[in-house]
Amino acid sequence: MLTDRPSYKALQAHYQQIQQRHLRDFFEKDPARGERMNAEAAGLYLDYSKNRITEETLRLLSALAEDCGLRDRIDAMFQGKKINVTENRAVLHTSLRAPRGQSLAAATVPDAGEPVHQVLDHMAKFANRLRAGQWLGHTGKPIRNIVNIGIGGSDLGPVMAYEALRHYSDRKLTFRFVSNVDGTDFTEATLDLAAEETLFIVASKTFTTLETLANAESARQWTLDALGSPAAVAKHFVAVSTAAEEVAAFGIDTANMFGFWDWVGGRYSMDSAIGLSTMIAIGPDRFGEMLGGFHAMDEHFRTAPFERNLPVLMGLLTVWYNNFFGAQTVAVLPYDQYLKRFPAYLQQLTMESTGKSVTLDGEPIATYQTGPIFWGEPGTNGQHSFYQLLHQGTKLVPCDFIGFRHSLNPLGRHHDLLMANVFAQSKALAFGQAAPAGEPYRNFEGNRPSNTILAERLTPAILGALVALYEHSVFTQGVVWNINPFDQFGVQLGKVLAQEILPSLARNAPVPADDSSTVALLRRYRGLSA
Numbered sequence: 001m002l003t004d005r006p007s008y009k010a011l012q013a014h015y016q017q018i019q020q021r022h023l024r025d026f027f028e029k030d031p032a033r034g035e036r037m038n039a040e041a042a043g044l045y046l047d048y049s050k051n052r053i054t055e056e057t058l059r060l061l062s063a064l065a066e067d068c069g070l071r072d073r074i075d076a077m078f079q080g081k082k083i084n085v086t087e088n089r090a091v092l093h094t095s096l097r098a099p100r101g102q103s104l105a106a107a108t109v110p111d112a113g114e115p116v117h118q119v120l121d122h123m124a125k126f127a128n129r130l131r132a133g134q135w136l137g138h139t140g141k142p143i144r145n146i147v148n149i150g151i152g153g154s155d156l157g158p159v160m161a162y163e164a165l166r167h168y169s170d171r172k173l174t175f176r177f178v179s180n181v182d183g184t185d186f187t188e189a190t191l192d193l194a195a196e197e198t199l200f201i202v203a204s205k206t207f208t209t210l211e212t213l214a215n216a217e218s219a220r221q222w223t224l225d226a227l228g229s230p231a232a233v234a235k236h237f238v239a240v241s242t243a244a245e246e247v248a249a250f251g252i253d254t255a256n257m258f259g260f261w262d263w264v265g266g267r268y269s270m271d272s273a274i275g276l277s278t279m280i281a282i283g284p285d286r287f288g289e290m291l292g293g294f295h296a297m298d299e300h301f302r303t304a305p306f307e308r309n310l311p312v313l314m315g316l317l318t319v320w321y322n323n324f325f326g327a328q329t330v331a332v333l334p335y336d337q338y339l340k341r342f343p344a345y346l347q348q349l350t351m352e353s354t355g356k357s358v359t360l361d362g363e364p365i366a367t368y369q370t371g372p373i374f375w376g377e378p379g380t381n382g383q384h385s386f387y388q389l390l391h392q393g394t395k396l397v398p399c400d401f402i403g404f405r406h407s408l409n410p411l412g413r414h415h416d417l418l419m420a421n422v423f424a425q426s427k428a429l430a431f432g433q434a435a436p437a438g439e440p441y442r443n444f445e446g447n448r449p450s451n452t453i454l455a456e457r458l459t460p461a462i463l464g465a466l467v468a469l470y471e472h473s474v475f476t477q478g479v480v481w482n483i484n485p486f487d488q489f490g491v492q493l494g495k496v497l498a499q500e501i502l503p504s505l506a507r508n509a510p511v512p513a514d515d516s517s518t519v520a521l522l523r524r525y526r527g528l529s530a
């Protein structure tokens with residue numbers, strides 16, 4: 001067990017020594033700490049000096065990572081070992097962004113080498129045709145609207161990346177994302193679109209996901225209603241999937257299918273063919289730059305010493321607050337409007353990965369906490385809503401601030417106003433301010449930790465580096481907690497029960513014997529008297 005490790009016990013003892021110390025005190029005793037406690041990689045600068053740590057804390061956290069075998073686990077991932085043990089799969093999203101001929105796993109997992117680039121070439125050919133107005137719909141008009149249908153990992157990455165890189169996107173094209181099985185999602189997304197100019201990308205690794213298939217069926221019906229002929233499907237539907245048979249059974253020509261592999265987890269798939277909508281939006285070259293940013297961070301993670309390794313540092317700091325300070329959450333606060341869906345994306349990446357309570361050896365975890373709750377909103381909006389709790393609440397919420405030196409939309413003083421807020425917020429959180437006499441409600445106790453991540457500007461490469469930073473931070477946390485960050489059995493039970501319940505929603509079906517709450521709700525839903 002993690003808590004039995006001497007390196008963990010050493011951290012517990014160290015925590016007792018420094019838990020009362022204030023960030024004001026850390027900076028007074030060590031005025032140069034802001035110049036020293038930073039690290040840089042792949043275009044990202046991380047200032048971690050406003051954390052409740054000393055050099056000794058970092059040394060002990062690094063020792064914990066060593067003790068937990070992080071170095072070997074990193075190598076095992078990059079080499080394509082089957083580290084997703086519960087699903088008996090390799091975990092090779094890093095091979096999706098390795099330059100041609102450079103996948104470290106290709107020798108053992110051949111698909112992780114050249115086939116990755118063949119799919120990228122296929123995607124590029126398709127994206128270029130579509131962007132040039134040469135992919136024609138059933139009536140001969142060029143496609144102008146792209147609707148991605150997918151959910152979870154097949155939605156959150158594409159929608160986040162589309163929003164994040166909108167500045168670089170082809171404005172002649174319209175992009176929509178449909179995920180929810182709630183018919184409102186599909187209806188609103190297609191309300192103002194002409195079917196003859198609309199292409200659906202059905203993105204589903206398994207091609208069995210209920211929500212996605214229901215939306216894809218409705219999309220097919222919508223297309224047939226407008227265009228009249230089943231032949232239209234071939235021109236208006238493409239698929240991104242690992243399941244060729246299911247794709248063919250749906251009626252999509254597998255020549256218009258973009259494949260990937262079982263070693264790409266859903267929430268780690270935005271740089272696979274699942275990113276087709278991103279590539280159509282920004283073009284293959286910029287998509288390649290994004291992959292380059294991912295790869296630069298991968299190489300940094302794989303080779304940099306732990307004490308200068310951004311994902312390792314961020315992962316270990318998350319462990320520090322989660323396991324020693326009892327922090328329940330982490331707030332991610334991007335000061336960039338284009339990153340408005342980044343916190344939502346991170347929710348899945350982090351919580352589906354580390355929301356586990358069984359170790360890799362199948363032991364229940366009783367003596368320590370695993371994944372914290374990740375949440376957030378873009379600044380400065382969050383400042384006018386929940387930052388109150390960050391500054392004066394009773395909970396400790398470590399924060400990640402993300403900002404850029406240059407705006408993609410320079411407008412008067414806006415960018416300086418925005419960035420002044422980043423620096424002010426992390427300062428206020430760290431150092432606080434004493435209340436005037438008799439006004440305790442004005443007290444800012446401070447000592448609230450944060451990281452600040454800065455980059456030049458939000459480019460495709462920087463987005464790739466940022467996502468890889470969090471992916472590998474999550475990996476680091478998973479290694480320390482001895483859990484599998486690559487499965488998601490927690491989503492199964494609800495799915496199974498929904499299938500069981502579905503028949504009893506039909507008008508004449510008997511109400512099943514069930515728990516009294518479920519029965520009462522079913523009766524209410526069906527309009528039956530109690």
Ligand code: G6Q
Nearest residue numbers: 152153154204205206209266267
């Ligand atoms: C992510 C999960 C999950 C998955 C969706 C969609 O890691 O596995 O969010 O991406 O359930 O699955 P399909 O792509 O198979 O439709």
